[in-house]
Amino acid sequence: MxxxxxxxxxxxxxxxxxxxxxxxxxxxxxxxxxxxxxxxxxxxxxxxxxxxxxxxxxxxxxxxxxxxxxxxxxxxxxxxxxxxxxxxxxxxxxxxxxxIARLAAGDVASLPPEVIDYLRRLRELGVSERILAGERDGWIIMAARWPDEVVTWIPAKIAQLQDPRLVRLYLLMSEAVDDGAPDDSLLTGIVDLLAALLAEAEWTDPGEDLPFDLLDALADEAGPRAERLRQMMRERGWDGWTRQRRVS
CATH class of the missing domain: 1.10.1660.10 (Multidrug-efflux Transporter Regulator; Chain: A; Domain 2)
Structure with a gap:
C-alpha cells in the first residue's frame, strides 16, 4: 500500500x-x-x-x-x-x-495583410511616418467596422498610386507635417493639387453608413496645419477630408 x-x-x-x-x-x-x-x-x-x-x-x-x-x-x-x-x-x-509577429514587425495587428501591404507601398514611395500613422489609424477604424469589405477597396487604392500627382500630393503633405513651420506656399501647392484631382474625380458616394465625421475628426487632430488646409480648401469650394463635397 x-x-x-x-x-x-x-x-x-x-x-x-x-x-x-x-x-x-x-x-x-x-x-x-x-x-x-x-x-x-x-x-x-x-x-x-x-x-x-x-x-x-x-x-x-x-x-x-x-x-x-x-x-x-x-x-x-x-x-x-x-x-x-x-x-x-x-x-x-x-x-x-x-x-503578434506583425505587431513586432511594426505593423498593426488589427489590420488585414492587404491594408498593411498598401501602407508598405506608401512607405516605399517616401511618405512620412506621420502621414502613414494617420492613414493607418483611419484604416483601423474602417477595418473594425467593415472587416470583410476593406480588403476589396485596396486594389483601387493601389491603382490610384499609379497617378504621379497623387504620389506628389502624399509627398507634399509629408513635407508639410514634418516641416517645423511651413509657409502658405507649400500649403497652397497641396491645395492646388488636391483641388485639381478632385475636379477630375468621378465621385461615387459610398453611403451615409461610413463614419465620415469620425475620419474627418481624425484628420483634423493631426495638428493646426490640417485646419489651415481645410480652410484653404473651403476657399476653393471643397469641404471635408474623407468625403470631399462642393460648397457654395
Whole structure:
C-alpha cells in the first residue's frame, strides 16, 4: 500500500494535485487506516496516471470522468470531439501568433495583410511616418467596422498610386507635417493639387453608413496645419477630408 506521497511520485504529479482530484471527484479517496493515513493501491496509480495523461492532453477535468467510464466506442467519439476542439484552439492561437509577429514587425495587428501591404507601398514611395500613422489609424477604424469589405477597396487604392500627382500630393503633405513651420506656399501647392484631382474625380458616394465625421475628426487632430488646409480648401469650394463635397 502506498502513501499519498508515493502515489503522487509514481504518477508524476504533486500531492496537491492528488488532493484536488479527490475534491473534484476524479479519484476516489480511500479510507484512512488505523494510523490515520490514507493508503493507495496499484489500481489508484493506474487511475491517476490515466487522469494525468488526459489532463496533460488538454482534456478539461470536467470531461475526464466521463471518458474514463465510457466504452471503446464512446471513448473514441469523445476523443474526436476533443481533438476537433483542440484543433480550433490551435488555429486561433496561430492567428494570434501571426498578429503578434506583425505587431513586432511594426505593423498593426488589427489590420488585414492587404491594408498593411498598401501602407508598405506608401512607405516605399517616401511618405512620412506621420502621414502613414494617420492613414493607418483611419484604416483601423474602417477595418473594425467593415472587416470583410476593406480588403476589396485596396486594389483601387493601389491603382490610384499609379497617378504621379497623387504620389506628389502624399509627398507634399509629408513635407508639410514634418516641416517645423511651413509657409502658405507649400500649403497652397497641396491645395492646388488636391483641388485639381478632385475636379477630375468621378465621385461615387459610398453611403451615409461610413463614419465620415469620425475620419474627418481624425484628420483634423493631426495638428493646426490640417485646419489651415481645410480652410484653404473651403476657399476653393471643397469641404471635408474623407468625403470631399462642393460648397457654395
Amino acid at each position: 502506498l502513501t499519498i506521497g508515493r502515489l503522487a511520485a509514481y504518477a508524476g504529479v504533486t500531492i496537491r494535485t492528488v488532493r484536488h482530484y479527490h475534491q473534484v471527484g476524479l479519484l476516489p479517496e480511500p479510507e484512512r487506516d488505523a494510523s490515520g493515513y490514507r493508503r493507495y493501491g496499484a489500481g489508484d496509480v493506474v487511475a491517476l496516471i490515466k487522469i494525468r495523461t488526459l489532463a496533460d492532453a488538454g482534456v478539461p477535468l470536467s470531461e475526464i470522468d466521463g471518458l474514463l467510464r465510457a466504452g471503446p466506442a464512446g471513448f473514441a467519439e469523445a476523443v474526436q470531439r476533443i481533438d476537433a476542439r483542440l484543433a480550433g484552439e490551435i488555429a486561433r492561437r496561430q492567428t494570434s501568433r501571426e498578429q
